Amino acid sequence: MIHESILGLVGRTPLVRLKGPSGGAEILAKLEYMNPGGSVKDRIGLAMIEAAEKSGRLAPGGEIIEPTSGNTGVGLAIAAAVKGYKCTFVIPDKMSAEKVSLLRAFGAQVIVTPAGVGPDDPRSDISVARRLAAERGGFMPFQYDNPENPGAHYRTTGPEIWTETGGKVDILVAGMGTGGTLSGTARYLKERNPAMRAVAVDTVGSILADRRAGKEGEAKFYLVEGIGMDFVPKNVDFSLTDEIVTVSDRDAFAEARRLARGEGIFAGGSAGAAVFAARGVAARAGPGRTVVVILPDRGERYLSKFYSDGWLEGKGLA
Numbered sequence: 046m047i048h049e050s051i052l053g054l055v056g057r058t059p060l061v062r063l064k065g066p067s068g069g070a071e072i073l074a075k076l077e078y079m080n081p082g083g084s085v086k087d088r089i090g091l092a093m094i095e096a097a098e099k100s101g102r103l104a105p106g107g108e109i110i111e112p113t114s115g116n117t118g119v120g121l122a123i124a125a126a127v128k129g130y131k132c133t134f135v136i137p138d139k140m141s142a143e144k145v146s147l148l149r150a151f152g153a154q155v156i157v158t159p160a161g162v163g164p165d166d167p168r169s170d171i172s173v174a175r176r177l178a179a180e181r182g183g184f185m186p187f188q189y190d191n192p193e194n195p196g197a198h199y200r201t202t203g204p205e206i207w208t209e210t211g212g213k214v215d216i217l218v219a220g221m222g223t224g225g226t227l228s229g230t231a232r233y234l235k236e237r238n239p240a241m242r243a244v245a246v247d248t249v250g251s252i253l254a255d256r257r258a259g260k261e262g263e264a265k266f267y268l269v270e271g272i273g274m275d276f277v278p279k280n281v282d283f284s285l286t287d288e289i290v291t292v293s294d295r296d297a298f299a300e301a302r303r304l305a306r307g308e309g310i311f312a313g314g315s316a317g318a319a320v321f322a323a324r325g326v327a328a329r330a331g332p333g334r335t336v337v338v339i340l341p342d343r344g345e346r347y348l349s350k351f352y353s354d355g356w357l358e359g360k361g362l363a
């Protein structure tokens with residue numbers, strides 16, 4: 046089959062059975078890192094751009110400006126390259142050097158801002174992107190609020206999982222950053238089977254789990270990239286979240302490294318967190334049930350980080 050552009054390769058990612066806990070549910074990993082840009086965010090990049098084209102918010106030759114932990118930038122950059130838009134991405138400095146280089150390789154301008162200053166601080170990635178978009182008349186998709194983010198997962202990720210499992214999915218496990226993956230996928234699967242349970246994966250240091258429990262929560266620094274938040278984005282929908290599991294940096298990185306060595310699956314730290322959570326969920330669910338876990342991005346993006354023994358030792362996580 047010949048595709049008209051790289052965009053034809055977005056989605057339809059494979060499901061792979063993991064070695065689950067003995068006596069537990071089966072765990073199927075949805076390998077979103079098989080998308081052409083190496084992450085789940087290819088799905089939303091295209092969707093947010095196409096919606097903006099339709100509504101007239103993005104004119105031919107226009108500029109896209111987005112705060113991103115990197116992957117949404119790649120998803121947007123791929124679609125922008127095909128469609129002829131300029132891109133500027135604002136990325137917090139805790140994200141890997143590989144992600145910054147990758148965005149530049151797609152021709153984007155990349156601005157690095159301090160991590161952990163809070164979304165309303167004028168130095169934050171969100172504030173800087175907002176200011177630039179206003180100054181330059183650029184289009185900011187804003188994945189945190191944009192309904193096309195969960196919408197893309199409702200239209201594609203959810204139906205794929207339903208079809209690939211023949212409707213046999215009891216529990217969905219997915220990391221939560223903007224909330225788009227979990228909200229869109231869970232909404233679709235719950236419509237097909239209201240008994241399907243959705244488990245969100247958060248990090249130690251994020252406020253999402255606390256906020257769902259009705260507590261204020263205090264944002265603290267953590268190392269896993271892409272999940273956890275210091276505010277609650279509009280695309281986080283706690284009404285679709287049956288449970289939140291909080292995973293530490295140590296457990297997330299150890300599980301990602303184990304996946305590479307034990308199963309040949311080379312994925313990012315948020316995938317490690319999600320699989321770590323999924324193993325606990327599967328052990329509790331018991332045999333005969335099926336857990337689907339989303340693996341958001343590729344391991345190459347973290348070679349200088351938790352896949353490096355020296356880096357892990359330096360962080361006290363070896």
Ligand SMILES: Cc1ncc(COP(=O)(O)O)c(C=O)c1O
Nearest residue numbers: 221222223224225226271315341
């Ligand atoms: C590596 C990684 N994992 C997980 C997520 C979380 O997905 P979502 O924003 O759909 O909640 C992101 C989002 O940026 C990510 O980059």
